[in-house]
Amino acid sequence: MLPDTVPTEIRTGRLLLRAPAPQDGPALSAAVNASRPELRRWMRWAHEPLDDAAATLNLTRAAARFADRSELRSLIWDARGRTLLGSSGFHALDWEVPKGEVGYWVHSAHTGHGYATQVARTLAEVGVSVLGLRRVELRCDALNVASAAVARRAGFGVEGLLRHDERASDGSGALRDMLLHAVVR
Template sequence: MTAPHVPSELRTPRLLLRAPRPEDAAAVHAAVQASLPELRPWMVWAQEPDDLPATTQNLQAAAERYAAREELRLLVWTADGRELIGSSGFHALDWRVPKGEIGYWISSAHIGHGHAQEVAGALTTFGLDTLGLRRIEIRCDSANERSARIPRALGYTLDATLRHNAVAVDDPARLRDTLVFSVVR
């Protein structure tokens, strides 16, 4: 299967999901900086976050990968597009299967309002119905209970617990387990 046309925006009842742009760097940088205490236990990139110029370069590269359908990162905004809430999208895309993995993070100011579940649910429907994906995965650290609740709530199946498959991002002396959830069609 070749990569289908993908719109640059998706909407949920409360949110705007939009392909990244370099001019979003200030909003992304501020949200990451404000959320580091919550992100550092789980995200490799949060250990040494980008400065503003590197964030701009990162978003430029993400926009290019989006245009090439290699990775579909989406920035999550309030419905009016004024406040950044987080980031999500499809990673590890393989159009031959076709399959992808949904990742997500929500800024600290917006945690606990169901935004990650709303986004993951919308992307699951979009991935299966519009992109024609046959498999979608959500992976998370087994200790990240908040993140693991989302695929369970959306009806994903726990396929595996990959035991000691990675070094803990916030403690290189500790190994971590990864939960692999999937939905297939």
């Protein structure tokens, strides 16, 4: 069952998570392009540069999915809402269970400050207490040691290893294993 209300803004002490808006396209393209060398290893969508027009279209579509509750993506900003630090949100939502998967990436210039952990922890809390999710998942490539550490620090328990679950994002075509983490209520 779809929740009656979904917060379009979530504030923590250091961060603002805000629903996507088309006018954020230039900030998104700048952050993605600056981070592509690191993101390409883990994110298939990061292989090609992102121009402002494509980023604006991406956020227009994300805003529509947010409105219909099929995906609840948020942009990660500093507390004042001036610097785009990355993107996160709930993907693979299944309102019948109800459950969702947290995904995230952080601008390369802002990694190592605990933002991903804070975002994952905050979204797990909001997912359970506000959205009524019974299960919040976080998946990462088994080789992505940093993301696995984020999941642990954010309170997600390891549920298993999904062998040969996806193709590698590095362009090699190799099958990769995924770690499945979850918070269950």
